[in-house]
Amino acid sequence: MTAGERSTDNGIECAGCPARAQSFCGAIPGRGLEALSRSRQLIQFYRRQTIVCQGAPAVSFFNVVSGIVKLYRSLSDGRTQIIGFCFPGDFFATSETDKYSTTAEAVTFVETCRFPRSRLKRLAHQFPELQTSLMERSFRHAAILEDQLVLLGRMTARERIVRFLLRYGAGPEDTKASAGRHIHLPMTRTDIADFLGLTSETVSRVLTSLARENLITVSVSHSVRLINVELLRRISCK
Amino acid sequence: MTAGERSTDNGIECAGCPARAQSFCGAIPGRGLEALSRSRQLIQFYRRQTIVCQGAPAVSFFNVVSGIVKLYRSLSDGRTQIIGFCFPGDFFATSETDKYSTTAEAVTFVETCRFPRSRLKRLAHQFPELQTSLMERSFRHAAILEDQLVLLGRMTARERIVRFLLRYGAGPEDTKASAGRHIHLPMTRTDIADFLGLTSETVSRVLTSLARENLITVSVSHSVRLINVELLRRISCK
């Protein structure tokens, strides 16, 4: 265990896990849960703490129980691109190679389950219902990455930021629903920029310009409220 | 069958398929091949022909036997982003939703195997060795998409184009090896641009500038030769 991470007692059983419904392990039937509880370690990380490091030997993968994790890749000159944010129920550091391809860092305080890397394959082998669910998950994941390719390759700064706000702030597709609700964005402006292929200055500028046009309000920097969701959706295009 | 596509007789058995070694079906053991042969249709497409259309009901998925397919998404105003090129052994149009999320179009004359969409899940269920291979494939695929995110989000036009040339023209990682070899690029400049998040003009300009610096030669527009692979690798960074 590297300095700073915290392993809590594993007394908590998987059966009672609040994240289980959204997690890959949700597909594991009850009879498998006890074994699962034994093969995982519950590990916590503080904000800014690195969980796994790009290029390091891939020994474990993780499931997010609570909090937000960012996955990113860095170029040698410091440019970084965030690949995605992981929320409760997402798993990460599932590499097919023997090295981690991305760095994972806690954006907030994070609780994770850690498993040996080989375990996923074994579990899938053991439980066919998990295997199906993993396949669905991977197709869904690929679709999200494809969305992001379009965003990075072809969208303007404004479109990118509006999409980001809608993605993380609006109920999926059902117009209206989410207008006026507060969105808490625990990541920094630089994080958002590194996710959207922009600079933090541009993120700032676009947010204030959206606020000037009464499409959103930014109370404190980590809290945004969507005002005109309809118009925002139109801006984010498709 | 839509107008223009060509279904050849299915007499050719999967057992003798030249693309099988690199394909998902390569993981299916001999005993399953006869059934596989029966469940697929061999379908050919001519250059520029649309294979499946973004938004259309997802009924089939395809495996490339020969030729190159491009997958792309279009925005309503015509901006398009190519998600990737599929080569022999790649499969595409595997959607988790009931609509295709990308359009697939033949870049060259293409031979494909078409399967009913539900078949993949059934096959995976039937053959555990396929299931493992699919999982590996999906992780590898995700890693490629992540690479492309970094490229689109953080790289300059020159870096993008050099990476593209190295990716499709150089043997994997083994420096030297591939210097001087001809690379045939059947896609248009616009295709390359749509893949790299650029315009065709920029692709042209960068290629001629690389040629002026004696890093590559461009004989006819679809044929490029890498001269200084070492330096190209340095430009493409990491």
Added chain:
DNA sequence: CGTGATATTGAATTGCATCAAGCTAAGTGG
């Protein structure tokens, strides 16, 4: 209340896009 980190705002710069010609190569039909 002070200090360092984060965010905003402004001004200047630039890399790539856009617009606009020409150029080239591959058909096509007389």
Added chain:
DNA sequence: CCACTTAGCTTGATGCAATTCAATATCACG
């Protein structure tokens, strides 16, 4: 076999969105 057409490619001139550099402003936390 050669003008004519057309699609794709190259090259140049100009514009602009986003970056870069720089100067505050604001926030979070001891």
